[in-house]
Amino acid sequence: MKQGRTLEELGEELQRQRNARQDFVADSRTLTFATEDGGSRLSMSMGGKLLDFGVNPLAHQQISTRLGIPLRYYQRMQKEAPTLLDANVNNWLQQTRDRRMLRVMDGNVRAFLSDRYRRLDNLELCAAVLPIIKDMKGAVIESCEITDTHLYLKVINRRMKAEVAVGDAVQAGFVITNSEVGLGNLTVEPMIFRLVCKNGMIVKDYSQKKRHVGRQVENYDTAYELYSDETLAQDDKAFFMKVADTVRCAVDESRFMLTVGKMQEAMQIPLEHQPMQEVQLLADSFNLTENEQGDIFRQLFLSGDNTRYGLLNAVTAASQNVADYERATELERIGGEILALPGKGTVPLALPASNVTPFRKEIAS
Numbered sequence: 001m002k003q004g005r006t007l008e009e010l011g012e013e014l015q016r017q018r019n020a021r022q023d024f025v026a027d028s029r030t031l032t033f034a035t036e037d038g039g040s041r042l043s044m045s046m047g048g049k050l051l052d053f054g055v056n057p058l059a060h061q062q063i064s065t066r067l068g069i070p071l072r073y074y075q076r077m078q079k080e081a082p083t084l085l086d087a088n089v090n091n092w093l094q095q096t097r098d099r100r101m102l103r104v105m106d107g108n109v110r111a112f113l114s115d116r117y118r119r120l121d122n123l124e125l126c127a128a129v130l131p132i133i134k135d136m137k138g139a140v141i142e143s144c145e146i147t148d149t150h151l152y153l154k155v156i157n158r159r160m161k162a163e164v165a166v167g168d169a170v171q172a173g174f175v176i177t178n179s180e181v182g183l184g185n186l187t188v189e190p191m192i193f194r195l196v197c198k199n200g201m202i203v204k205d206y207s208q209k210k211r212h213v214g215r216q217v218e219n220y221d222t223a224y225e226l227y228s229d230e231t232l233a234q235d236d237k238a239f240f241m242k243v244a245d246t247v248r249c250a251v252d253e254s255r256f257m258l259t260v261g262k263m264q265e266a267m268q269i270p271l272e273h274q275p276m277q278e279v280q281l282l283a284d285s286f287n288l289t290e291n292e293q294g295d296i297f298r299q300l301f302l303s304g305d306n307t308r309y310g311l312l313n314a315v316t317a318a319s320q321n322v323a324d325y326e327r328a329t330e331l332e333r334i335g336g337e338i339l340a341l342p343g344k345g346t347v348p349l350a351l352p353a354s355n356v357t358p359f360r361k362e363i364a365s
Contacts, residue, residue: 001154001193001200002320002328004145013146014123022104024051025115028096033063033089035082042102042109054108058149058181062112066100067092103181110148111181120186120239122151125178128240129153129247136248142173142193142200145325151178152329154200156193157251162260164309165267169195170260174250175202175329188246191332192259199316201335203259262339266309275300278311286334295321312338 005013024046032043033055040055055063064074069088077085103111133139138159145152156173163169173191177184190203271278279297282288288296299314300306312335319331 001143001198001332002322002325003143004152004325007141007144010144010146011126014126014151017105017146018121018123020106023119024102024104025099026102027099028093031093031100033086033093035078035086038082040078040082040085044102053102053104056108056110056148058183059109059112062182063089066112067096113182117182119180120178120236121180122146122178124236124240125151125176125186125243126153128244129176132244132247136251139251147326149179149181149183150326151180152176152325154191155250156191160251160253160256162257164194164260164263167196170263171195172251172253172256173200174247175200176247177329186243188243188250190250190252190255190259192256192263194313194316197313197317199313199320199335200332201312201316201339202329202333204333204336204340205255259339263309266312266339267307269308271306271308271311275306282311282315282334282338286337292318292322292331308338308341312336 004010024044026044026046030044034041034043040060041052042055042059043050043052045051060074060078061071063069064071067089069092074085074088077088099115101111101113101115101117102109103113133141133153133155136155136157138157139155140158141153142156143152143154153176154173155175156171158171160172161169171193173193175189175191176187177189178186190205192201192203193199194201273281276297279293279300282296283293295318296314299317300310303310303314305313315331315338316335319328319335322328322331
């Protein structure tokens with residue numbers, strides 16, 4: 001399992017972000033977009049004062065999507081015709097009669113979202129779940145990280161352990177993921193930790209989620225800043241109590257043993273093709289890079305295990321060598337996707353990458 005920050009480093013960064021962030025809601029028609037010297041700025045007037053922010057890459061993508069400008073064309077205008085980009089964006093902002101939430105961090109718009117987006121923020125999430133994890137007997141945070149788009153907490157329960165085969169022990173765990181910028185739900189997903197190589201695999205089934213959708217803000221001023229008012233704080237408290245209950249039940253022994261059973265079955269399913277071809281099929285299904293393909297093939301070759309179990313372990317082992325923590329986590333999910341394949345057979349040739357997203361049960365709001 002790829003390592004990120006220490007828990008102390010994570011806490012320091014979450015507190016820094018809390019102090020550096022701002023949230024605004026503004027009518028799209030009051031926003032002005034301008035590009036100069038390779039960077040774009042988004043401006044708005046609030047209370048007679050002009051506010052001006054930079055625009056992060058994700059916010060550019062969200063602006064492109066919201067205004068119906070194809071992303072490749074948007075990016076080409078950024079590089080080759082910034083004046084044309086400004087004209088396009090400003091024209092469609094004027095034509096789009098809605099209100100947007102602008103999430104700002106360190107002076108830059110990091111997300112361009114619906115005004116119904118519910119802020120389920122990382123610091124509050126950690127405050128709710130870390131005491132629960134601390135009280136869970138045998139639970140340890142094996143890895144954690146905060147990226148530009150996601151928070152990850154990967155927890156292993158050392159007391160819940162089983163052998164897939166003699167000498168091949170695994171432990172139960174779960175991963176909590178949250179995005180403050182509109183890239184997915186707050187999720188709690190089961191995880192398997194293989195002790196012999198310290199690989200993590202995120203299990204496709206039995207996960208739970210909460211969507212970031214709330215009430216539309218009942219305020220029709222031109223622009224205003226959002227604060228964590230008392231009503232919002234009470235709503236968040238009730239919600240995070242449900243999240244805490246979910247975390248308490250995240251490591252379920254019966255589901256853990258069902259997953260171990262699937263892993264034992266995977267040991268009996270031989271790959272239908274030569275290892276190189278099998279990895280190529282996997283790459284076509286999940287959009288693997290050449291470096292990822294090469295590392296997975298190397299891991300598979302070194303293991304000498306030409307079964308479905310060997311393939312999923314090769315993928316999760318390769319995840320530790322990926323520089324990007326988010327991509328490493330995605331490879332851990334691909335390992336779970338391989339385990340979830342029905343019956344005998346190979347990796348499907350044309351499985352779209354979007355299918356990597358696991359089925360998740362929704363946490364009632």
